[in-house]
Amino acid sequence: MYDQREKAQRDYEWAISGAREEGERLGLEKGELIGKVRLLQDLLGVEPTTATALAKLSMSALTANVADLQQQLRDRQA
Numbered sequence: 001m002y003d004q005r006e007k008a009q010r011d012y013e014w015a016i017s018g019a020r021e022e023g024e025r026l027g028l029e030k031g032e033l034i035g036k037v038r039l040l041q042d043l044l045g046v047e048p049t050t051a052t053a054l055a056k057l058s059m060s061a062l063t064a065n066v067a068d069l070q071q072q073l074r075d076r077q078a
Helices: 002-044 051-055 059-077
Strands: none
Touching: 002 051, 002 059
């Protein structure tokens, strides 16, 4: 009985640790995307979106925003 409880506790701690690491990784990725959006906006000379507003967007929305801004920059340089 004690071994089962101990195993359950270890499994729980392992799951929490994994979730925390995944959250940190996603947070870093989202932060990088936000930085790219703001840099591209600066290069294009457009009013930068606040970091708070960008943080509310999904990863896919941020990725699409980066792609759109990159295309605008390419078009402007052509």
